[in-house]
Amino acid sequence: EAGVAQSPRYKIIEKRQSVAFWCNPISGHATLYWYQQILGQGPKLLIQFQNNGVVDDSQLPKDRFSAERLKGVDSTLKIQPAKLEDSAVYLCASSLYGYEQYFGPGTRLTVT
Amino acid sequence: GIQVEQSPPDLILQEGANSTLRCNFSDSVNNLQWFHQNPWGQLINLFYIPSGTKQNGRLSATTVATERYSLLYISSSQTTDSGVYFCAVQTGGGNKLTFGTGTQLKVEL
Numbered sequence: 001e002a003g004v005a006q007s008p009r010y011k012i013i014e015k016r017q018s019v020a021f022w023c024n025p026i027s028g029h030a031t032l033y034w035y036q037q038i039l040g041q042g043p044k045l046l047i048q049f050q051n052n053g054v055v056d057d058s059q060l061p062k063d064r065f066s067a068e069r070l071k072g073v074d075s076t077l078k079i080q081p082a083k084l085e086d087s088a089v090y091l092c093a094s095s096l097y098g099y100e101q102y103f104g105p106g107t108r109l110t111v112t
Numbered sequence: 113g114i115q116v117e118q119s120p121p122d123l124i125l126q127e128g129a130n131s132t133l134r135c136n137f138s139d140s141v142n143n144l145q146w147f148h149q150n151p152w153g154q155l156i157n158l159f160y161i162p163s164g165t166k167q168n169g170r171l172s173a174t175t176v177a178t179e180r181y182s183l184l185y186i187s188s189s190q191t192t193d194s195g196v197y198f199c200a201v202q203t204g205g206g207n208k209l210t211f212g213t214g215t216q217l218k219v220e221l
Contacts, residue, residue, distance in 0.1 A: 031207060033207075033208070033209075035209075041214075042198050042200070042211025042212060042213065042214055043155075043198075043200075043209075043211050044211070045208040045209065048207060048208055055207070056207075056208055089153055091155065093155075095207070098207040099143055099160065099202075099207075100143075100145065100157065100160040101145065101157075101207075101209060102157060103147075103154070103155035103157075105152075105153070105154050106153050106154070106155075108153070
């Protein structure tokens with residue numbers, strides 16, 4: 001069974017530029033999550049989808065971050081415009097029934 | 113919100129040694145998972161253990177939900193066990209995971 005796929009694996013951009021990350025969850029997993037992990041900390045939830053609907057986006061900085069999950073499968077997370085403090089690893093996870101979560105390899109973003 | 117604290121924050125072991133990592137949480141939880149984050153950043157599922165005891169090879173975990181803690185045991189440690197170990201909990205009706213502070217483990221030859 002294929003795991004959670006993410007791309008790109010690394011991205012370097014200048015502040016005020018935009019960037020997008022892509023995630024493909026494990027086949028059949030209805031719940032998809034985006035987490036942000038700042039160096040030295042544990043991951044923090046940004047947004048949770050159930051199929052293509054948003055369940056929790058309370059910690060998403062909506063003035064610059066947006067996310068969508070078209071057709072309840074793949075998802076994209078966008079940052080526009082990026083700030084220096086957005087430098088982090090962005091992790092996508094999925095789960096079948098909302099319990100055990102499985103994580104992708106992450107996208108390491110550096111904002112200069 | 114719930115507080116999740118892990119101890120010790122850092123641990124250095126000689127290969128072959130055993131260790132116990134602890135996770136304390138401040139409120140009732142519906143779910144608890146242990147992860148290993150390898151040096152490349154990948155979060156690897158170790159255990160889904162809201163209560164009770166589970167074992168998988170050299171690793172085992174115990175969660176005592178009524179006393180709000182979980183333990184991860186690593187026996188006969190290997191250099192490939194190096195990395196950061198996180199526990200993460202779910203509470204209430206939501207599904208989001210709240211991660212602990214992590215334990216940085218280094219296993220030396």
